[in-house]
Amino acid sequence: MHYCIKLGGIQGEGVDTVGELLSAYLHARGFHVYAYRNFTSRIRGGYSSHEIAFGKEPVRSKQANVDLLIALDGEALRRDRGLVSEKGLIITDESATEESQPRLLSFPIASKAKTGPGNVYKWTMALGVMGALLNIPEKEWHSVIAAAFERKGQAVIDTNLAALSLGYGLAGSSPQVSSPVPDLDGSQVREHQGSRLIQGSEAIVESALMAGCDFTAGYPISPASEVFSLLAREFKPDGPRRAVQTEDEISAVFMAVGASYAGATPLVATSGPGLSLMTEGIGLAAMTRTPLVVIDAQRTGPSTGMPTKHEQSDLALALAGGHGDAKPLVMAPSCVEDIFTDLPRAFLLAEQYRSPVLFLTDFALMSARTDIDALHFSGSDLAAARSKRILPGVPDQMFHSTGNQQGADGLPTDMPGPRKAYMTERMKTLSKVPEGDNFSYTKAGHNLLIVALGSTRGAVEAAWPEIRHEASALYLRLLSPLPVEELESIFASHKRILVLDCNASGQLLSHLKANFSPHDKFCSALRFDGEPFMGEDIIRAVKEAMDNE
Amino acid sequence: MSKDYDRGLKPTWCVGCGDFGVLRAVEDSLASLEIPPHNVVAVSGIGCSGRISGYMNAYTFHSAHGRALPLAQGVKLARPELTVLALGGDGDGFAIGLNHTLQAARRNVDITYIVMTNNLYGLTKGQTSPLSPKGFVTGSTPHGSLDNPFVPASLMLAAGAGYVAQSSSADQEVLQGLLKEAIAYKGFAFVNIFSPCVTFNKIHTYQWFKEHLRPATHNSTDLGEALSSVNEAEGLLTGLIYRR
Numbered sequence A: 001m002h003y004c005i006k007l008g009g010i011q012g013e014g015v016d017t018v019g020e021l022l023s024a025y026l027h028a029r030g031f032h033v034y035a036y037r038n039f040t041s042r043i044r045g046g047y048s049s050h051e052i053a054f055g056k057e058p059v060r061s062k063q064a065n066v067d068l069l070i071a072l073d074g075e076a077l078r079r080d081r082g083l084v085s086e087k088g089l090i091i092t093d094e095s096a097t098e099e100s101q102p103r104l105l106s107f108p109i110a111s112k113a114k115t116g117p118g119n120v121y122k123w124t125m126a127l128g129v130m131g132a133l134l135n136i137p138e139k140e141w142h143s144v145i146a147a148a149f150e151r152k153g154q155a156v157i158d159t160n161l162a163a164l165s166l167g168y169g170l171a172g173s174s175p176q177v178s179s180p181v182p183d184l185d186g187s188q189v190r191e192h193q194g195s196r197l198i199q200g201s202e203a204i205v206e207s208a209l210m211a212g213c214d215f216t217a218g219y220p221i222s223p224a225s226e227v228f229s230l231l232a233r234e235f236k237p238d239g240p241r242r243a244v245q246t247e248d249e250i251s252a253v254f255m256a257v258g259a260s261y262a263g264a265t266p267l268v269a270t271s272g273p274g275l276s277l278m279t280e281g282i283g284l285a286a287m288t289r290t291p292l293v294v295i296d297a298q299r300t301g302p303s304t305g306m307p308t309k310h311e312q313s314d315l316a317l318a319l320a321g322g323h324g325d326a327k328p329l330v331m332a333p334s335c336v337e338d339i340f341t342d343l344p345r346a347f348l349l350a351e352q353y354r355s356p357v358l359f360l361t362d363f364a365l366m367s368a369r370t371d372i373d374a375l376h377f378s379g380s381d382l383a384a385a386r387s388k389r390i391l392p393g394v395p396d397q398m399f400h401s402t403g404n405q406q407g408a409d410g411l412p413t414d415m416p417g418p419r420k421a422y423m424t425e426r427m428k429t430l431s432k433v434p435e436g437d438n439f440s441y442t443k444a445g446h447n448l449l450i451v452a453l454g455s456t457r458g459a460v461e462a463a464w465p466e467i468r469h470e471a472s473a474l475y476l477r478l479l480s481p482l483p484v485e486e487l488e489s490i491f492a493s494h495k496r497i498l499v500l501d502c503n504a505s506g507q508l509l510s511h512l513k514a515n516f517s518p519h520d521k522f523c524s525a526l527r528f529d530g531e532p533f534m535g536e537d538i539i540r541a542v543k544e545a546m547d548n549e
Numbered sequence B: 001m002s003k004d005y006d007r008g009l010k011p012t013w014c015v016g017c018g019d020f021g022v023l024r025a026v027e028d029s030l031a032s033l034e035i036p037p038h039n040v041v042a043v044s045g046i047g048c049s050g051r052i053s054g055y056m057n058a059y060t061f062h063s064a065h066g067r068a069l070p071l072a073q074g075v076k077l078a079r080p081e082l083t084v085l086a087l088g089g090d091g092d093g094f095a096i097g098l099n100h101t102l103q104a105a106r107r108n109v110d111i112t113y114i115v116m117t118n119n120l121y122g123l124t125k126g127q128t129s130p131l132s133p134k135g136f137v138t139g140s141t142p143h144g145s146l147d148n149p150f151v152p153a154s155l156m157l158a159a160g161a162g163y164v165a166q167s168s169s170a171d172q173e174v175l176q177g178l179l180k181e182a183i184a185y186k187g188f189a190f191v192n193i194f195s196p197c198v199t200f201n202k203i204h205t206y207q208w209f210k211e212h213l214r215p216a217t218h219n220s221t222d223l224g225e226a227l228s229s230v231n232e233a234e235g236l237l238t239g240l241i242y243r244r
């Protein structure tokens, strides 16, 4: 059983700040949390929302229905009230509507904020209203607020606490309502030492640093910018620069190629439009056999698409990597935990294969905040792998690298023999499937095998209790080279294969069909409206797949 | 010894190409600075000029068209103890790579950028470049180029380069003197070398450069003077243009 509290309002007015307070509180109480942010590509103004799914069981996807909606302006109310379930509750501001019903309560939050602590505190007041209606003791928020605003100083903490009190006061006089989230009764759900809230971009930075990443170059783009910013904060300003904001993604990727060639461990992170530009450098890394790890945080395309919306539509480009058989390795972690194992592995594979590695994530995986348990890291032997490569500075070992076809001596050639030998060797190396976690497989029903990528895993898991009798699930984490042999027996043991593609053309389906037969065993479900798959989508798709058998 | 910096290969350039003089000057300058070849990384772009890295005995990287500078900066930032050169043609640096060129000047990473200017695209068989004069007839501009040319030195001064110099590839003495200074300079140094394409450029020949280039006489520590004298000469100056 999962609940969902959704906060909707005008971007930049505090929706996210208060959403984070709420996530922090729920997490402290022992709930599992999944907070999804929805914003437009502008800074202030425009609708934005923060929806927090939580429950006693792990949760890693958006919920279709909302149990409690806090909508502080007319647009948010109009947009989202249809999502509210029958027993749900709506808290709104008097300025948003004149309606009043037993399950739609409006309060003079904005006007009291204006005459009181100021408009920027209205979301904290709304949190107070909610706390009072749900019977959460006011003092429970104190430590959460103190921790959240610690860096901003005591005055900000105090004003927030005062605004919270005002909210509790506003709701105090309203009649008792039955809580739409009854499990939220102030009791501790579970002890969870070591658990913390994290989003994919933070996991990437932590695991990259763990793996030895010491350089980044990047050009800002949602939803990847945070990786650069967080790394830049970690890299101290003394000594040579280790985080360079470049003039474009072309420059970023070439800088990374140079740094890697010279022996550093660079990471570049971008999203679709940036990946398009980076293909030039990915091709050079491929041709010169230079290790390179590129993160592509997928968003809606083509072109600018919907810059702040979810999609998984760069797979086809990633698999090609650019023109002319660039063919990088392609990986796709299926959850935040995977990032901690798969990103260090990406650095290692880049070095072992001397190849670019594209690391595909997606909007939801990068920006949704969720709880993870304490992880235990095992170091990777990157240094050992790198020691096999000659780096500049070593006497008597000078060599030439070139994006032109090179012969055995490293020098440019256009002779058929060396060309063929080089490409044959490269293709052979690139087709070797490495040992390790190439996918995650949850074995259950035999009728159907669900194959999914990235954050779609969360939706499959949400649907799991309903579909497990019919289906098993497989989350592919290595897409190139595809672990064909390992997959073949799993595919064979299911009657049908349902491929979940968060894109309009079925890119994962095409990739699988290119490698497996018979094709009529495959069926597909697509979602490409900017939203991630949700549990309901999966239940429906499984049902359709079974009905059409 | 300058032969230590030579791979001993026979360049594929046309007989008489200006780039031979550039190769020799770069090798001799590194030799006289006594930088061990294994501590040199030479990154080049794509073009006839871009082939230069392949002929040098050092750690050499023939990158992609217009991208030598970003790659070279990545090398230098990762390994500050190495001597890093970026080399390429005028199309490489002032067409496809122009943004990288300007940004490298303001970023001021300690590398030396050497451009071989022949006022056209040699490798692709003689098309107009951003340095070709107006009216210049090439394969891609059969009725004459309609665009105004850039003056590389004034672009680089405006972008904040701390060291700007120019020479003809034929004038080894001046060229080597400038290259040595540029390589030793702490920060981004730009050396523009007039390097004739004997095959496709029938106008900007050795003789033409000899007649049109004149030594700079302005105060090269004064940015304003450097800018105005470069602009006045439409870029056709040799020697040190500016040093901060």
Ligand SMILES: Cc1ncc(C[n+]2csc(CCOP(=O)(O)OP(=O)(O)O)c2C)c(N)n1
Binding pocket: B046, B047, B048, B049, B050, B065, B088, B089, B090, B091, B092, B093, B116, B118, B120, B121, B122, B123, B124, B129
């Ligand atoms: C992205 C890309 N576009 C086009 C080319 C084709 N190309 C190769 S060299 C070159 C121009 C070379 O001119 P320049 O940089 O002046 O060097 P030069 O040959 O004159 O020394 C072009 C357009 C390429 N290699 N890559």
Ligand code: SF4
Binding pocket: B012, B013, B014, B016, B017, B018, B019, B048, B049, B118, B122, B123, B196, B197, B198, B199, B200
């Ligand atoms: S075509 Fe021109 S630039 Fe190219 S090698 Fe020949 S002379 Fe030199």
Ligand SMILES: [Mg+2]
Binding pocket: B047, B089, B090, B091, B116, B117, B118, B119, B120, B121, B122, B129
């Ligand atoms: Mg040229």
